[in-house]
Amino acid sequence: MALKYISNSGDKVITTREISDSKNIPYDLLSKIMQTMKNENILSSNQGSSGGYSLSKRPDEIPLYNLISAIDGNVNIAECLKESPVKDCSMTDNCSIKSPVMLLQKEVEDLFKRKTISDFV
Amino acid sequence: MALKYISNSGDKVITTREISDSKNIPYDLLSKIMQTMKNENILSSNQGSSGGYSLSKRPDEIPLYNLISAIDGNVNIAECLKESPVKDCSMTDNCSIKSPVMLLQKEVEDLFKRKTISDFV
DNA sequence: CTAAATAGGACTATGTTAGTCCACATTCAA
DNA sequence: TTGAATGTGGACTAACATAGTCCTATTTAG
Numbered sequence: 001m002a003l004k005y006i007s008n009s010g011d012k013v014i015t016t017r018e019i020s021d022s023k024n025i026p027y028d029l030l031s032k033i034m035q036t037m038k039n040e041n042i043l044s045s046n047q048g049s050s051g052g053y054s055l056s057k058r059p060d061e062i063p064l065y066n067l068i069s070a071i072d073g074n075v076n077i078a079e080c081l082k083e084s085p086v087k088d089c090s091m092t093d094n095c096s097i098k099s100p101v102m103l104l105q106k107e108v109e110d111l112f113k114r115k116t117i118s119d120f121v
Numbered sequence: 122m123a124l125k126y127i128s129n130s131g132d133k134v135i136t137t138r139e140i141s142d143s144k145n146i147p148y149d150l151l152s153k154i155m156q157t158m159k160n161e162n163i164l165s166s167n168q169g170s171s172g173g174y175s176l177s178k179r180p181d182e183i184p185l186y187n188l189i190s191a192i193d194g195n196v197n198i199a200e201c202l203k204e205s206p207v208k209d210c211s212m213t214d215n216c217s218i219k220s221p222v223m224l225l226q227k228e229v230e231d232l233f234k235r236k237t238i239s240d241f242v
Numbered sequence: 243c244t245a246a247a248t249a250g251g252a253c254t255a256t257g258t259t260a261g262t263c264c265a266c267a268t269t270c271a272a
Numbered sequence: 273t274t275g276a277a278t279g280t281g282g283a284c285t286a287a288c289a290t291a292g293t294c295c296t297a298t299t300t301a302g
Binding site for chain 4: 015016017031032034035038039045046047048049050051052053
């Protein structure tokens with residue numbers, strides 16, 4: 001919703017406060033999410049009194065996949081598919097359904113890579 | 122993995138113990154999952170000393186969607202899309218990205234409905 | 243009868259994540 | 273030069289979801 005808001009605001013720099021007020025999203029929470037998106041290069045920021053955020057790229061150049069990875073850390077259908085699984089499954093090495101699961105993972109990834117922020121504005 | 126095991130065992134009735142031993146899955150845990158799949162009509166069961174489980178349908182007639190709904194209760198990309206959201210989002214009614222999110226939900230659903238257990242055996 | 247199954251309720255431990263709070267750094271403009 | 277408006281970042285909490293366990297029925301073939 002925040003990215004949509006920014007997308008629809010032309011080239012203006014947008015403050016967290018403005019989005020928070022306009023969409024009734026708790027300021028502190030949104031603030032954290034904006035920071036995360038900044039750190040993951042989805043947003044650019046300007047500090048200071050007339051600062052704020054803007055998209056780092058055009059909406060159609062930001063895959064949904066990137067946004068979700070940025071915020072959730074990954075886009076995986078199963079824990080065992082994460083790059084660094086918190087808890088590795090005791091049977092990862094001889095999992096009998098590993099390859100079809102990985103195929104499905106790939107298909108989900110592709111879907112989320114085809115979608116971009118412009119599909120949500 | 123359990124469904125694959127049963128699928129590959131012909132028409133024999135398969136016990137939880139057999140799968141548990143063969144795949145090194147904790148018996149009690151697998152037991153719960155088998156019960157859930159039974160209750161959700163993915164498996165049929167026979168009680169008693171020569172009892173066990175069998176698929177209620179052919180593998181290609183069981184969509185992955187049904188399996189996941191059975192076990193997780195839903196196949197949703199967001200809490201707000203559940204039939205009975207545990208916590209309803211304060212902005213559900215004026216969510217600015219509701220319709221594209223629902224479209225994506227539909228696409229994910231379709232993918233999981235196209236996949237069946239036979240894709241995993 | 244009894245052994246081998248499924249059935250099911252209650253419980254625990256662990257991890258995740260939304261959400262909050264506070265102190266700090268940066269910038270602009272009066 | 274100062275103060276208000278902004279982003280930055282760390283630490284913390286509360287709530288919830290879920291894997292996993294334990295214990296006690298119930299069913300049924302031999």
